[in-house]
Amino acid sequence: MADNSALEEVGQNLRRGITQLVFVIYGVIVVFPMIWLGYTAFKSTSELFASAWALPVDWKLDNFVEAWTEAQIGDFFWNSIFVTVSTLVLQLFLGAMASYSLAKYRFRGQNLIYYGFLAGLMFPIFLGLVPLFFMVKGLGLLDTHLGIILVYAAFGIPFTVFVLTAFFRTIPTTIMEAGIMDGCGHFALFLRVMLPLAKPGLTTVGIFTFISIWNEYILALVLLSSSHLRTLPLGIAVLQFVQFYEVDFGALFAGLVIVMLPTLICYIVLQEQITKGITVGAVKG
Numbered sequence: 395m396a397d398n399s400a401l402e403e404v405g406q407n408l409r410r411g412i413t414q415l416v417f418v419i420y421g422v423i424v425v426f427p428m429i430w431l432g433y434t435a436f437k438s439t440s441e442l443f444a445s446a447w448a449l450p451v452d453w454k455l456d457n458f459v460e461a462w463t464e465a466q467i468g469d470f471f472w473n474s475i476f477v478t479v480s481t482l483v484l485q486l487f488l489g490a491m492a493s494y495s496l497a498k499y500r501f502r503g504q505n506l507i508y509y510g511f512l513a514g515l516m517f518p519i520f521l522g523l524v525p526l527f528f529m530v531k532g533l534g535l536l537d538t539h540l541g542i543i544l545v546y547a548a549f550g551i552p553f554t555v556f557v558l559t560a561f562f563r564t565i566p567t568t569i570m571e572a573g574i575m576d577g578c579g580h581f582a583l584f585l586r587v588m589l590p591l592a593k594p595g596l597t598t599v600g601i602f603t604f605i606s607i608w609n610e611y612i613l614a615l616v617l618l619s620s621s622h623l624r625t626l627p628l629g630i631a632v633l634q635f636v637q638f639y640e641v642d643f644g645a646l647f648a649g650l651v652i653v654m655l656p657t658l659i660c661y662i663v664l665q666e667q668i669t670k671g672i673t674v675g676a677v678k679g
Contacts, residue, residue, distance in 0.1 A: 428654070435647040442643050457644040458652070465642075467649045469622060470629035477539055477625055478607045481546040482600055488547065489554025489599070490592060494584050496555065497562035498570060508559065514552030523616055530617060542617045546607050554599050561595035562588065601664055605657045626653045 434442060436453040462468040496508050526545065527536070535541030565588065573583045589596075614628040624632065630649050 431647060431650060431654070435644065435651045437644055439643045454644060457648040460642070461645040461648040461652065465633055465645055465649060466621070466629060467626070467652055470624055470626045471652060473539070473623060474608060474625040477543055477546070478604055480543045481550065481607050482603055484543065485547040485550040485554055485603060486596055486600060489551045490558055490589060490596065491584065492551065493555050493558035494562050494588055497559045498567070508555070511552045511555040515556060519549065519612065523612070527616055536617060537619050537623065539623060542614060545613055545617065546610070550603050550606070553602070557599050558592060558595050561592055565591055597664065601660060604660060608657055609653070
């Protein structure tokens with residue numbers, strides 16, 4: 395019996411050690427490219443090609459200044475901020491209203507509408523690029539921030555409905571009844587009572603939406619052509635293509651760091667809210 399217990403303990407320790415080793419290797423694979431990108435952004439192009447993996451001999455802060463001004467990364471950055479924040483507000487507000495209606499009211503065709511939203515999650519964006527281009531062009535919104543904001547919000551609302559509908563269903567109906575007895579109308583009940591209670595779910599959807607839109611490239615490539623309207627991923631890609639063999643890799647990597655930092659900071663600061671928002675809609679009790 396003692397030998398069996400010792401063998402089981404050795405087996406458990408071995409499995410634990412293998413699991414930890416796998417996570418360490420995975421962590422290195424994920425983290426090292428970001429660290430390498432971070433210090434490479436301070437190198438000159440000649441220094442990068444001379445020794446790609448070594449730390450910079452001369453840490454060039456000028457790379458960030460050049461990327462921000464001469465390469466128009468600053469303009470692309472503010473374009474991305476405007477498009478992302480505008481899409482977030484529109485998507486969360488419309489998606490939350492739809493989710494609240496589907497979760498708390500009963501009406502004919504309710505399930506059909508809900509599954510219609512879910513079907514939107516499974517629709518590949520690539521299949522709709524050509525008709526989407528002509529539809530946006532027909533509406534006179536091609537090559538405008540408004541056009542791409544509406545498209546982003548339309549593609550993001552199904553995910554918002556999927557997450558928030560499950561969340562709103564966990565909120566007791568008695569809260570709605572108490573609000574109605576206090577004189578709230580349906581819209582006031584949604585704004586003053588239900589929306590604040592849905593903050594964890596809204597935070598989660600907002601973070602995932604922010605990361606998705608901030609890094610989005612394909613739709614921006616199709617719908618935006620003017621240089622002053624480009625978002626960060628599109629602007630950097632076009633910049634690299636235009637410069638071709640004469641790419642200033644120091645400024646290019648500095649631009650990539652500028653793209654990466656907001657999403658990285660967002661996740662580090664709000665990782666607890668992400669976990670809470672994902673699990674709260676799935677736990678009843």
